[in-house]
Amino acid sequence: MILQQAKIVIFYGTDTGNTQEVAEKIAAYFLEIHIKIDIHNIIDADIHTFYQYDLLIFGIPTWDFGGIQEDWEELEDELSELDLSQSKVAIYGLGDQFGYGDFFIDAVGWLYEKLLPTGANFIGKWPTLGYEFDASRACIENDQEFCGLALDEDQQFDLSDIRIQQWISKITNEFESIS
Numbered sequence: 609m610i611l612q613q614a615k616i617v618i619f620y621g622t623d624t625g626n627t628q629e630v631a632e633k634i635a636a637y638f639l640e641i642h643i644k645i646d647i648h649n650i651i652d653a654d655i656h657t658f659y660q661y662d663l664l665i666f667g668i669p670t671w672d673f674g675g676i677q678e679d680w681e682e683l684e685d686e687l688s689e690l691d692l693s694q695s696k697v698a699i700y701g702l703g704d705q706f707g708y709g710d711f712f713i714d715a716v717g718w719l720y721e722k723l724l725p726t727g728a729n730f731i732g733k734w735p736t737l738g739y740e741f742d743a744s745r746a747c748i749e750n751d752q753e754f755c756g757l758a759l760d761e762d763q764q765f766d767l768s769d770i771r772i773q774q775w776i777s778k779i780t781n782e783f784e785s786i787s
């Protein structure tokens with residue numbers, strides 16, 4: 609399936625609005641390539657609507673030393689019960705690598721771990737090069753990659769736009785290359 613024909617959504621959780629702003633930016637970049645996507649705050653979501661989409665983009669910030677944004681955390685049990693084997697899933701996360709360098713974007717790792725048993729087809733993994741942190745639950749592949757896009761609006765806000773654009777182009781390619 610080509611991306612132009614796909615149904616795409618972003619579900620994000622947020623405490624102070626940053627993850628929502630990024631969701632809106634992602635949607636705006638998709639619109640530039642003539643793809644309209646839905647956006648929902650996870651606090652209002654019925655997760656069974658996930659099944660309506662071909663590509664699910666999930667946004668999650670990390671809080672309080674590796675803590676999970678609370679609206680996502682409330683869905684912990686329900687998430688594990690989903691069957692996402694027909695869906696492609698891309699995760700992005702917000703964190704602060706200098707302030708919380710032992711827990712950088714840990715919540716992305718948590719969400720990835722919760723969704724692994726659902727059979728989700730993950731796209732949009734992202735290199736760890738260019739970040740400075742000591743530990744992250746989101747690291748995979750011998751710490752060479754995060755399991756989703758890492759954004760740091762606190763310390764590297766000037767890099768976010770380019771990272772988002774490059775990530776969209778990566779997920780666009782990967783969406784079309786895996787069946």
Ligand SMILES: Cc1cc2nc3c(=O)[nH]c(=O)nc-3n(C[C@H](O)[C@H](O)[C@H](O)COP(=O)(O)O)c2cc1C
Nearest residue numbers: 623624625626627669672673674703704708712713
């Ligand atoms: C009290 C506090 C705790 C935080 N804990 C973490 C953390 O453990 N790991 C991390 O990567 N970022 C942490 N952050 C940074 C936030 O994730 C970051 O500011 C993010 O942009 C917030 O997103 P939101 O506005 O969507 O809630 C913390 C920030 C604050 C103020």
